[in-house]
Amino acid sequence: MREKLARFMVGRNGADALSKFFLYVALVLVIITMFSHNAIIYLLAIASLVYSYFRMMSRNVSKRYYENQQYLRMTDKVRDKFRGASAKAKYQKSKAVYEREQKKIYKIYYCPSCKQKIRVPKGKGKIMITCPKCKMEFVKRT
Structure with a gap:
């Protein structure tokens, strides 16, 4: 079964950052729909899900790549802020561990x-x- 899926996905775009973003949007909209029972929000969730799967199954890889690069450029500053905060926290933690080890010796x-x-x-x-x-x-x- 795994080989069949792998053969099916050959030449297709697969899951990139933009496709994942639309999947998350669909998930959030479905959760909102559960509480609000709004048909328009539900339709937006379905449309987001369909578009995400369309991007993943698309054989026009170059066009999907270009769209994904535009999305990454637009969200670059936001992603850097989150990445910077986590990297800074990791650095602080590793620095503290290093200093603790040095104090033993x-x-x-x-x-x-x-x-x-x-x-x-x-x-x-x-x-x-x-x-x-x-x-x-x-x-x-x-």
């Missing part, structure tokens, strides 16, 4: 002269630390 000191952050290995006892920035030496316990 290293001790962080600040140079008394230039306030440069200096990382030294833990468990070495009293050591002489040389600031890489200003070359000042000071003694600390790790």
Whole structure:
């Protein structure tokens, strides 16, 4: 059965971003129709669903590709805002995990002269630390 479906879809457009958008619109409109019982909204949901499947089954791939690219260009700023927020959250999370792991292995000191952050290995006892920035030496316990 899987091979038959794969053979059927050869040369067809398939699900792209615009087709998925129309599927989501149809889903939202169907949910609204459940509560409002409005025939016009229901017809819009059916039309959106039909158009989405038309795009997926279309053999005119170049035209569907062009339409999808226009849709992606129009929604680029909105998608970047959502993508940026999630990427920023992932970065913050990975940074926190990295810092936690570093605190297990290293001790962080600040140079008394230039306030440069200096990382030294833990468990070495009293050591002489040389600031890489200003070359000042000071003694600390790790």
